[in-house]
Amino acid sequence: xxxxxxxxxxxxxxxxxxxxxxxxxxxxxxxxxxxxxxxxxxxxxxxxxxxxxxxxxxxxxxxxxxxxxxxxxxxxxxxxxxxxxxxxxxxxxxxxxxxxxxxxxxxxxxxxxxxxxxxxxxxxxxxxxxxxxxxxxxxxxxxxxxxxxxxxxxxxxxxxxxxxxxxxxxxxxxxxxxxxxxxxxxxxxxxxxxxxxxxxxxxxxxxxxxxxxxxxxxxxxxxxxxxxxxxxxxxxxxxxxxxxxxxxxxxxxxxxxxxxxxxxxxxxxxxxxxxxxxxxxxxxxxxxxxxxxxxxxxxxxxxxxxxxxxxxxxxxxxxxxxxxxxxxxxxxxxxxxxxxxxxxxxxxxxxxxxxxxxxxxxxxxxxxxxxxxxxxxxxxxxxxxxxxxxxxxxxxxxxxxxxxxxxxxxxxxxxxxxxxxxxxxxxxxxxxxxxxxxxxxxxxxxxxxxxxxxxxxxxxxxxxxxxxxxxxxxxxxxxxxxxxxxxxxxxxxxxxxxxxxxxxx
Amino acid sequence: xxxxxxxxxxxxxxxxxxxxxxxxxxxxxxxxxxxxxxxxxxxxxxxxxxxxxxxxxxxxxxxxxxxxxxxxxxxxxxxxxxxxxxxxxxxxxxx
Numbered sequence: 001x002x003x004x005x006x007x008x009x010x011x012x013x014x015x016x017x018x019x020x021x022x023x024x025x026x027x028x029x030x031x032x033x034x035x036x037x038x039x040x041x042x043x044x045x046x047x048x049x050x051x052x053x054x055x056x057x058x059x060x061x062x063x064x065x066x067x068x069x070x071x072x073x074x075x076x077x078x079x080x081x082x083x084x085x086x087x088x089x090x091x092x093x094x095x096x097x098x099x100x101x102x103x104x105x106x107x108x109x110x111x112x113x114x115x116x117x118x119x120x121x122x123x124x125x126x127x128x129x130x131x132x133x134x135x136x137x138x139x140x141x142x143x144x145x146x147x148x149x150x151x152x153x154x155x156x157x158x159x160x161x162x163x164x165x166x167x168x169x170x171x172x173x174x175x176x177x178x179x180x181x182x183x184x185x186x187x188x189x190x191x192x193x194x195x196x197x198x199x200x201x202x203x204x205x206x207x208x209x210x211x212x213x214x215x216x217x218x219x220x221x222x223x224x225x226x227x228x229x230x231x232x233x234x235x236x237x238x239x240x241x242x243x244x245x246x247x248x249x250x251x252x253x254x255x256x257x258x259x260x261x262x263x264x265x266x267x268x269x270x271x272x273x274x275x276x277x278x279x280x281x282x283x284x285x286x287x288x289x290x291x292x293x294x295x296x297x298x299x300x301x302x303x304x305x306x307x308x309x310x311x312x313x314x315x316x317x318x319x320x321x322x323x324x325x326x327x328x329x330x331x332x333x334x335x336x337x338x339x340x341x342x343x344x345x346x347x348x349x350x351x352x353x354x355x356x357x358x359x360x361x362x363x364x365x366x367x368x369x370x371x372x373x374x375x376x377x378x379x380x381x382x383x384x385x386x387x388x389x390x391x392x393x394x395x396x397x398x399x400x401x402x403x404x405x406x407x408x409x410x411x412x413x414x415x416x417x418x419x420x421x422x423x424x425x426x427x428x429x430x431x432x433x434x435x436x437x438x439x440x441x442x443x444x445x446x447x448x449x450x451x452x453x454x455x456x457x458x459x460x461x462x463x464x465x466x467x468x469x470x471x472x473x474x475x476x477x478x479x480x481x482x483x484x485x486x487x488x489x490x491x492x493x494x495x496x497x498x499x500x501x502x503x504x505x
Numbered sequence: 506x507x508x509x510x511x512x513x514x515x516x517x518x519x520x521x522x523x524x525x526x527x528x529x530x531x532x533x534x535x536x537x538x539x540x541x542x543x544x545x546x547x548x549x550x551x552x553x554x555x556x557x558x559x560x561x562x563x564x565x566x567x568x569x570x571x572x573x574x575x576x577x578x579x580x581x582x583x584x585x586x587x588x589x590x591x592x593x594x595x596x597x598x599x600x
Binding site: 442443475492 | 558561562565566573574
């Protein structure tokens, strides 16, 4: 009998009895080995590892309401929530109000830290040094992030096209291609959740019409570029005024790198807004460069875009996660708010479609609000505030320059949800504290309780407020660990700063 | 299959405990009603969950959650098992 799924037959196994035989036999039986790509592509390991309670929805039907008359490609020229000059000009009340607000943000974080750790004396030189070292390498401050914006990585030896080495172009089914990408992504530190979806008449509205102000420091004219969906080309290119994405690159990949969870749970320790995970941008810049070269080497084309689109929208569209109260963060049923810097690719390598999901996340956020409790500056809409079509940045949609007004909007219209007040959020030195506290951050393969809670939440909202209270009692995400203890806890010094259970594919 | 050995050990302990209890009851000719089995069984299941939660949360490096969970789940577990034992013991004493 042809045995595809185990390389050890029962007879061989029995023959090999004895300690060595048993050990080897068990190892073979426990580690799946695949005879061909078809088998591999059909394995549960090469799709997102999901609980039974994560329900798949129809394509194009995420768990929030979208008004397609309002959800249009956005003009973000002049927008930036990470550029002092741009934000200052857009800030309600202008530069004087912005300058007056900055010390208030720092004071609010200090007050929150005092509330959590009454005896905490503040960051020491080692905290400050680590924070500064992240900051030194981040964004456009160094060469490390230079290729994060929408460019191919400059390299002297790009991966050769198959024709250049007399090899046929890679041919695989969409499922095989997805499995192959998942393997590569695991190597370079992207995932574990990977969504693959399509550009279509609706979803293309997630791509900005004009990009905002760039921040990686590698553009001669920083950002503010016209993003053209171009049917006349096969490779993307950028010039001084525009960025062209070939329409043939209709397959979209949405993923992230994952947070340094233990470190993130101490983010409010006051070492500054760069104290948490600024290196995630560097990591994604590195990872995306390898992905670009890999797909090129297969004989296909790819476009990476850091600030070409609403990444959260692609996450929802492709089932990476659901909308959540934090607004600008994706809510992952497996990883909560721990999906860090996004990585969105457009490619002509055929890929299958992963559909939107419903794990009860949006419904849970309606009664939870722990992230809003954690936010020191009130940027996140509090418990009791329902989803709406409103702006929540103190702006009026009527002033939207795309609706005949004169202002750059700091949120986007067209969906019924929660929106973060970016004017409050930007430059607050809390180091993404909100993301550390999400009850869905629970680490898998540990306590039994997480899978019971998550499956119950996905099935019925009756216990949602009870589970929120229990999160408060058990302190899973609470930033109550001694902020200095990270330095003295070798058990928490994971490679990549991430608990290994969170890294499993 | 990752947890095959610990699960097997838990199974062995549960089986041995049940065997021990039933033998002990039989040797002393003690009768246990269905609701006493139920109360004791729920208590025992909760105790197993409390232990799993404790080690699971420790593995996740959440010691506060581990200890608090042990108290929240483990104490009711012990109370239920105590109730079941007392019901049986007092009835046996009366007869």
